Amino acid sequence: MPIFIPLICLMGMGVALLQRSAQAVPADPAAREDVPARLLRWAVGLLSPRREEWGQAMLGELHHIDGRGRRWRFAAGCAGAALLLPPWGRAATAVTALVAVAAGSAVLYAFLGVRYGLGVWDWVFAAIALVLLACYALVASVLLRQPGVALPGLLGGLLVGLMWLILSGHTFYDVINLVTSPLGTLVLVIALPVLVGVAGTLWSGSAAAGRRIARLAGISAGLSISLYGIIAVVALGTGGPPGDPGCTGSCLIADRIATNTIFYLWLLPLTTAALGWSAAAATARVRPRLAAIVGSAPVTVTGVVAARRHRAAHVVLTCALVAAFLIGIAVAFLKG
């Protein structure tokens, strides 16, 4: 069943994205913004209120630039500048802390690779982990600057991280040799993310903020536990719990690095973000005043066709999601 969880989560996110894009597409083609404009509008939303005028300046300038390539280059450059332009306010401390955690993990991954002379494929795996770390640090720096997300998101991450340590064990030995009861697994991969999504939505009073809170909670917990896990690998070296038969030395270290990456850098953030996202959306359905207000636009033929395509894709992906879920349950039942 754990193998199916990331797949189901990814498909669930696909359904949610399709549903959201179907709602967000204005029926009037003239009212639509191209991708560079949307990218830049998103990026300038991260600027502090003190820099709001500069964000409007970038958007205003983009509207007067013709040519796809020119627009892309201008928007990408401005988006990069908006991501880094100070001041970041109180978010700066949390961003620095999370970037330091990610950098610490990256250094330890590299240290283990050199110290135990990992093979080429192990280095490829370590490189994937480093890319994940960099992506999480970037996404966290974006989420932390969104209004009303930082505090509940970090508290959610603290809760998720503590629960993972409580239910799977907090010693170096336990973190490396991750074993949980079936009930504990259900709590960690389903109940806890749902709780974070619902609580985040109710705390912030908005489904959009609730989804961001769930994402930040997953990322911050994943980064923290992953650092703890990699410290455990360094501290125990080739000692600690036995690995697969015949797997010793660098093989054992590579195995532990892979376990750490899969569980703490992949499964934990993904399940928390995806199920928390779904829970936030469900909470907004139950309490409609929490949902984002979507403006209505005049209906045109193009808009109707686009809506039909989105609806068809939504139905197909939902059916695939349900099928994957049922297959996952069946496989788990048969294996049990």
Added chain:
Amino acid sequence: MQRNRPPSAQTINVLRALAADPARWRYGYDLATEVHLKSGSLYPILVRLADRGLLETSWEPSEGSRPPRHLYRLSTAGREYVAALPAARAGRTVHSPHNHLSEA
């Protein structure tokens, strides 16, 4: 506390481009094209110059459905600053290949 680091070569290029016709309001994209800077480098420079009071900004009235454009020119303090730049530094022009490489 405001840090007063010496201006970078790119900042000097922007200052000199603005100082060429100090009374004229300039668009951001035109300025970037003129000094061969990417937008991601130009806007932080403009923000820093405005923070230091060296740049005046204004909004051009919007045309139809298009949003208004931001305009820039040197303030009086900015003109004095450019005039006071050491000749060697101010003499660094935008068109040297070295500057093109250093901004990449």
